[in-house]
Amino acid sequence: MPIVPDGPADSGDQDDDRGAARPGGPLFRDETPQEPMAAPPPPPPKKRAGRDLRAAIGVGVGLGAVVAASLFIVKAVFIGVIAIAVVIGLWELTSRLDEKKGIKAPLVPLAVGGAAMVVAGYARGAEGAWVAMALTALAVLIWRMTEPPEGYLRDVTAGVFAAFYVPFLATFVAMMLTAHDGPWRVLMFLVLTVVSDTGAYAVGWRFGTHKLAPRISPGKTWEGLAGAVVFAMVAGALCMEFMIDNGVWWQGLLLGLAVAASATLGDLGESMIKRDLGIKDMGTLLPGHGGIMDRLDSLLPTAPVVWLLLVLFVGSG
Template sequence: MSGPPPARPFLGGGVGLRVASSLVMAPLALGAVWAGGIIFAAALALCAVLLADEWGRVAEGARGVQDGLRVAGLLLAILLGFGGDWTPAWLCLAATALLGVIAGLLRGGSPAAAFKALAGTAYVGVPVLALLALRLEGVPGLGLMLWLLLVVWAADSAAFAAGRTFGGPKLAPRISPAKTRSGLYGAVAGAALTGALAALAIGLDGSVLAWALGGALTGFGAQVGDLMESAIKRHFGVKDMGSLIPGHGGLFDRLDGLMFVAPPFALALAALGEWQI
């Protein structure tokens, strides 16, 4: 009679490489956020170009007219946003999406191909402009950006740790067979705890309970964003969106959770009026 299966090494299966990549990327991201200004805007612009390239290769099959339009439009929108011209920046993004659709149709593409151009522009552009708007809020923006990054990273790490430790029922086996419900619970709990502690450490206004709740919602949203990207990859029949980051895949594969939660986070803060929770 065979014994129980051997325990899976906690850092096996390429996990060590993922950790090493994260240890390199995290200081770079934090440094750009801390510097703010032109450095942060330039970092966002670089990310936007890389994300647009990944989308074009995976969703559209090759770099073409839509890809060029998307890159140019994203860079112009970031430049306008950095200059404080937010209405023109969002209009530029919308016009870029529309031009991508028109270009796709004029080149004999199907409506589905045109939709890919629209989706790619929105998927990249909306989170990028939301993050730019958030960080340009000076001192409050710095604290809020740091909080958001810490919570999303905590959710990702806690999801991995809980899923690896406890396993159990799959969360969405048809979309992402590796994800478990215990991982989701761990993500929400870890994000809630980090949200409260980070708010205290950074000195953000508002109650600790409110920031813990915000952390829980952000952690849940980050996991939804991860699942959404997994669904996109499954639809296009790829394992990763790219190969830029060892152990992670492409930039999309590393930023999917942050990209999903950044727009609602910025909208919620704007709705509250004074960047307070």
């Protein structure tokens, strides 16, 4: 291989202007070297929602249309919508428990008992819901006996928890529907929960700096919680005044405050479950939202709160 010299070879008496273009210092004595200009700081990263907002909005509008149509046309159809959501939610929850922790909560008695629980709550009220809950727990205990005893206590405990967490809490929505203005009560419950979540998201996304529970849900802030409270209280006052028979605006303020608290705690509760399981979403059924359980997280614990306060404020109807 030929050796290539580092610089131009000495050319004797010949003039070589190429060498003049290679000085190590300035061309003129009074020229000072210029310091390189510092690069401008990069712009701060834009906040992102973390999900496909178009898909989320489209799915949300579609679900809202289904709920509204079933709610105000035939009550029995809406009960069927609740039962279907409960069964899918139980399937998501038990599937994730099995995949991530090896916990085999029996799905068949949970699904049958969960659907029956919703119907019993609508037909027989709180008493029917409690009886169905007890029978579902008993069915879980017996069903699991068909498998080997290893992990029995773990599996049935998870099964009873799932029965209470999903169908039993959802039964309070069915019990709201039994009032003479039941569809409006259910609609108000849904509106307040959605408004609370929307207020928390909008205010937290724009102004949130102080973390609410960083070890559980890093995205939640105290500013977002304040937004949820304000949005829900305003919506509650309007809904109680114009949607609920004999409702008064100040009752709506209290109801909105309670909804903001229960919805936030419900969201944090499911976030704790998902962190323990090491997952982001419970499922992928709803584009932009995750799974059914990712939409029920704030609704489920809010249902008994709204049901109870409405009974105290305006009666069971």
